[in-house]
Amino acid sequence: MASGFLKLDYDFLNAFLIWSWILSYLCFDDNRSKIWQLTGSLAACLFVGTWAGSPFFFFFATAYGVVLWLSDSEDADKLLEYTSVTLLIGGMVNLIMISPEKLNGRFFAFLSYSYFQATCVVLGGLVCLMLKEFRARKISRWTGMAGLLFLSLMLLVVFRGQMTESTGFLFQGDPIHKTISELASPLSFKAILQSNANLRELLKWFGWSIVLFPLFAFLPWTWCDRSKSRFLRFWLTLMLVLTFYQIRYIRWLVVGEGLYYGITCYLLWTMIVGQFKNRASGYVRAVAIIVPLMILQSMHNFHWSTSFATIDKPLVELYTWIRRNTPETSGYFDEKKPEYGILSFWDEGNHIAFYARRPAVVNNAMWGYKTMADIFSAKTEDAARQLCQKYGVRYIVMNTFKERGDGSYTFWNTYKNMPEVPEYSYVTAGIVEDPDYKKTFFFWLLDNLALGTRALFDPAAHFRLVYASDSPDDVRPPWLLYENVAGARVSVQADPSSVVQISIELTIGKSKYLFKKSQNTDENGLADLVVPYSTSHKGGRIQTEPYYKVSFYKDSVFTKAMLQVAEVDVLAGNDVGMRLELLKSSD
Template identity: 25%
Template sequence: MTDKCMRSPAEKGSANSSRIKIISFIAVIVVAFLMRMLSYASLTADGGITFTGYDEFYHMRRILYTVSSFPHILNFDTYINYPYGFEIGWPPLFDLLGALLAIILGGGHPDMHTVEFAGALLPVLLGVLTLIPVYMVATSVFDRKTGLLGAFIFAVLPAHVYISRFGAVDHHVAEVLLSTAAYAFFILALKLAGESKLSLNSLKNIASDKKLLNPLVFAAASGLFFSLLVFTWVGAPALISFVVLYALVQATLDLKAGKGSDYLFVCSAVTLFATLLFTIPLSAGAARPGLEMSAMYLSWFQVVYVLILLAGLFFLWGFSAYVSKKGMDWKYYPGVLILVFGSGLLFLRLFSVEYYAFVIEGLRFFSGKGEYIGTISEAVPLFLTSQGKFTLSSVIGSFGLSFLTALAGFFLFSLELKGEKLKPEGVFFLVWTLFYAYLALSQRRFTYLFAINISILTAYIMWVLMDSLDFGKEIKKLVKSGKKTENNSESTFKTGQKTVSRTKSKSKARHVAESRSTDEGSDYFKLVSGVALIGLVFVPSIWLGAAFSKDAVSIGPEWEDSLKWLEASTPATSYYLEPSETPEYGVLSWWDYGNWIVYVGKRPVVANNFQTGVDDSARFFITDSEEEAKTIVEKLNVKYVITDTLMAEGKFSAIAEIAGKNIGDYYEVKTTNENTGLTTVATPKQALLQSEIYKLHKLDGTSLGNFRLIHESTINSTENESSKIDTVKIFEYVPGATLTGTASPNQAVMATLELSSNTGRKFTYQKGEMADENGSFEITVPYSTENTGNGVHATSAYSLTAGDNSTIATIQVTENDILDGNIIKVKNS
């Protein structure tokens, strides 16, 4: 007989169960992949590939650079923070992976489309891979069925779908994968250490007892993933620190229970030591010159930081042993350690201001505080709007209704963690959840990290509820009932046949006996309740996740059209793929759009999404003085200024805040009681009308002497105030031609020019000056009367009027006059 025939029913059942679980997990992977690929259609609609967000465009710039110079990464870029350049703080692993994927897909020599496709696909692949550590965590803390359901929920949870969808080329998805893998292996190490009774004394028998080796291997694997996280995200030290925080909590609980903590400290020490060993070569290869320490760049700071964590861990270990040996009250342990931590901060403050600043700035960052962080919409608290009002939109948009189920799961799991159920892996998961909840509540962007815990806790509570409803049994009843009906139908065709076999008779009798329990029928209340529970969790998540994916394009057609025009119609700048030298000129816009301009427009920018150049940018757009505006652009060698409707409206408050101004000086805000409820109305004040951004975008720069409109994306929004279409305008800074002449003393002189934009919109340029007491006047104008082919062109000559609009002269101005800053003497007609 074959082995297959000799298998017992239990073995066959186990094999079938394993096969079903494998098939189910493959199905979860397929669902996760499809959810994240829903954005493919919208991002490739024009034949190319568009990317989501803002940082994604700079990641693509680094991936493009790395492909051309693999394995070297772009660390200093003269195309941002123009004209000074900027050292990039992002660690390189994510962009290296993108470049490597492009090289593989392109057979060693990928074209532009292949590079962009690889960059867009990378987050999908990393997102799907994250299902593995999610399953590992849930299975280790709970059981396999919770692991499978948790992975399924995670596959469709909007918070993670958002950062891992096709085109979301950002390192956040790698943060989730690597941190979850590190925590998953650490949990496995703790679990196996407990099962094998790992202690310092037992390590002597490690050669003969191989079970003792397993937790150490998993702890080392955890350290490897932590080091890769360091190579991916500058915030990695905070997530590594959690190991020490957990060790403090677990050691306290062990002391309270009278248990030893060797297993805990051995696993933690191995993890941190492995992190240190793997981080040293990574830091050595990418660290800044010398021994400079910086938390914002890959440097020796990360190595020293892990060393400090190791020292802190050994202190926890030694003090735990001391408290246990002396039989002291367990409460002394956390109390003394908190006191030591406070003293350590004071020591840093007194003897190392630099490291103290790193710690404080890190705490401020993760709590949503910082110089510019308040102007970033994704950095506001989870339950607050940017105006500080309570909202549920962010939490629902990130988790659907899973947040509520996970909250219930958290409290139930907390209540269950007592006595023998108070296992280290459970405590770790509980404290981990609290840690990530704090991050997400402080800054809504960290919901992508919290998605791990939300998914697992939701799966846990769902199984608890399903079991209480006997949902599985009711499904089996329903299936058996269907089979029975089918068998009865088939038997009607065999009424003439008689059963004479005794074996068959016994089988039939057994079947009848077993099916009596199902004769009562399924409990449809339980079935409907179970289906409703599944629907409440999955339907909102799938719907929101699909909405995120389908509506993935962030750069609007107005911006894309304008930036492609900028690339094609303005003088090309040098060193784009070798940004070691300063390019010929820069572009000034608000920092939100800097990465778009660099990648799509291929031009250097003053301000970009690293908040470089943001102070100069804010001062330029807020000033009411054209002379100050000129001083800024000349200092920065700016040739073009790009504005959009949001800068003149919604983003203006952020511009004012960074410029050190009060938004109340620019808008009068009133709340009125309308029929539909309370309505807030913001009325512009004179200060807003005098700002450079208003003069440029709302008034087309028609009163300015050195800035001229050269391209606009759509019909000017000032012609249709109710229009929600974003308008992008590109202005050129020019020396301008100066019209000089004489009029009556102290008389107003006005230069007027009729213009047509590239969209065919007609507008009028008017610049006025007062003649001095001798009657002399000078008016600097930015437009020529020639048609230069840029789209925006004059449809008349300049008309100079004085006093009561009497015409002094009609003047033609050439393009050379404008670009060379010529003086044109006006002869009165």
């Protein structure tokens, strides 16, 4: 996912701005130079404009100032001065620079850039400024606490909905949040006791040195100024604790993880040297202990850095195929509205937009979630087709191996009556679960490949497979790509109240399937079938026979015919019934 700022990696940019703000304070702590207030203000300004969740970070910055004020710490003045200046400047610049006409009426949206983020940051700056003035004028803490309580209540009243949504993400308040892997914790003592798999997961993220976290958190840092050590320890400990709670906050750490490793190893080094200081060759023994541990950590870091940012080969092939075989769209090569979009499960949208270079209908920020839920929960093909046409969905990517949890599928039904807004809405009331969720469009595509009958779904008229990932003979392809097409019409004149049947054999990957559908003729003997596949097609590991087989009764005679359907007929919805080539008639 690319950021609008200089096209830098989004997560890197967020972490860079977080640590720019933190390190600017450490430099400001030395001499209170205005230049470091300026760099901190610039970092705060860009951070508010970059990440919609920035108020969460600045909440902790404000909370740290409140704690120092309550404890009457000697470095409270410096911290409150720096925090108040940087937050007020950063927030006010964003309030001034926001273009109201670009907010589409969502002036205080929680999940997108709006007045909400900037207002919260300004309020944090005002709190720190108020506490700084209270401290300078020696106003009692009770008065200050009353002011804090008033501001907190005002924030909760004015932004009640946004506060509810923020706690929903933090505490996984609805069924969808519970299915998001990055909101899960890598640390579970129960799981560690029952199985070492969870412990391996923890070590995968942090390496062996994470077991020394208590050493880092509680041993004194004698090598560092107390004010700086307290500030740095607060942020590093907070980030690690948040990461233990939800792995997504590892994005905050970045260089902080390196600081953690360095500080922890130094604390361990001083402890080891202390044990051997009265012995001959004590430093040699200490080095013999610490160096292997550092090498182990370095080996883990190398493995993590070289393997984490890769995507699987089937995904590389899928995105490459999409990029080469689907029409280019606006939005990448010009500023116009894209001609179509690709639907997927929400957590695959960013990859489609970035690697396949095609518009994603729903993305990893959960924008478009209602669109996804409405389409996937449709109970008939016609309903799904109408929604796809409405939202410009031409292709659908299906992942066949990832389990999402029943709570996610049953929850989709709730969104049918919700407002049509792009961002995800946190739902706490009015949840309407669907016990028949396996009778939906999603599972028809997933399990039946849109070829068979399921609940109210017949073999497809408008959705066809155009790509299947490589897989062994007895394994379903891990990735499937469907296309939404008009479908070729096959009008057949036969005996009234008789059955017209059409079929074609498909090869999907290494397996063969029969696409077959039938229709009863009306009182005039007319049947009008729609088929989504062209004949003699080969591509994307999907292959069709050279012709359709058609059978029906005409004048009480059983008749067989074959039919060739061109790609242009399928895309344009042409009637190809006149091209039937009769093969054989029999009584």
